[in-house]
Amino acid sequence: MAAPSSCKVVLAGTIAKSLLEEVQASLKALQHKPKLVGFLANSDPAARMYADWTGKSCTENGFDFELREVDKEELEEAVIAANSDKAVDGAIIYFPVFGTRQDQYLQQLLDISKDVEGLSHKYIFNMYQNVRFLDDAKTQKSILPCTPLAIIKILEYIGVYNSILPYGNRLFGRTITVVNRSEIVGRPLAALLANDGASVYSVDIDNIQHYTRGEGIRMSRHHSVDTDLKVEDVVPKSDVVITGVPTKSYKFPVELLKDGAVCINFSSEKNFDPSVKEKASIYVPAVGKVTIAILLRNLIRLSQNREGKPASN
Ligand SMILES: NC(=O)C1=CN([C@@H]2O[C@H](COP(=O)(O)OP(=O)(O)OC[C@H]3O[C@@H](n4cnc5c(N)ncnc54)[C@H](O)[C@@H]3O)[C@@H](O)[C@H]2O)C=CC1
């Protein structure tokens, strides 16, 4: 008989709860009830599920939500209208829409002041350059991409970030593998973790890249290099493994994990077999609830920015 597993399973709902309490406090301090608009222009079941779910979370937490279902061909005009609509505090376009680079065009079309997901070029630029504020006076914090930030909040909650160290170096000494290098989650996440001092292996279907801030983290922001390394070279060295492979049949090779590793899955598919609990010290099976809490936090931040500047829209 197998020994009882000593792995602690941490559910996203627990972590989301403490973030939502902060959101509630900031919401009370606002002069108006923030409104989020969702654009659904596809029949992708994951997108509809996510849309329903954002709506439910908004309503439950005291925000207004409106789902605008439009044809693909009408989406451009609908986004332009929302950009100049003062009643709209934030918006989200559920992807994929066209499933081509036209989706990136639509993503950048959304006004930066309404971008709750933090995917506008300016925000992404600031993130990669390790610039934390929008203005020189450092009064307005830049918005970080939602899912990568959700994963960072999870790492803080479970103690992977070492709070004895100064901000910006709290992952110094940690080795982290991220299996996914998409532009919305995996690559920004690898950069953020490296910006905080970690040594990060970014795994995608073709190769492995290594993200660091240089030896002894002497640089001010991350750099990355291609490597010839294989999964079996990097996983045994990793303190943390984060997966986001969108394939049902994919299972992470848990036998390569070092004892006591922290494992986090953000894919909607279960990338880890239940046997992960025999190796991991902490396992987080899904992160979606934390992502939504961050989305609401960003919506508050955008609303605060707008209340601070009533003259502009
Ligand atoms: N929980 C959340 O808040 C969110 C969850 N998701 C979920 O995360 C998953 C990934 O989404 P995206 O990043 O948008 O997908 P994507 O399709 O853009 O990227 C997938 C990435 O996985 C890599 N990959 C695929 N097969 C692999 C393999 N066998 N080995 C190593 N790498 C492999 C690809 O090279 C690519 O880098 C989906 O299931 C999506 O639903 C996405 C956004 C937010």
Ligand SMILES: Nc1nc(=O)c2c([nH]1)NC[C@@H]1CN(c3ccc(C(=O)N[C@@H](CCC(=O)O)C(=O)O)cc3)C=[N+]21
């Ligand atoms: N602009 C845009 N942003 C998105 O972030 C976005 C999108 N479009 N289109 C659709 C996909 C899909 N997506 C998921 C979010 C969470 C889970 C997730 O973690 N789900 C949990 C359940 C939730 C939980 O209990 O934590 C699970 O499947 O176990 C999955 C999928 C975001 N998407």
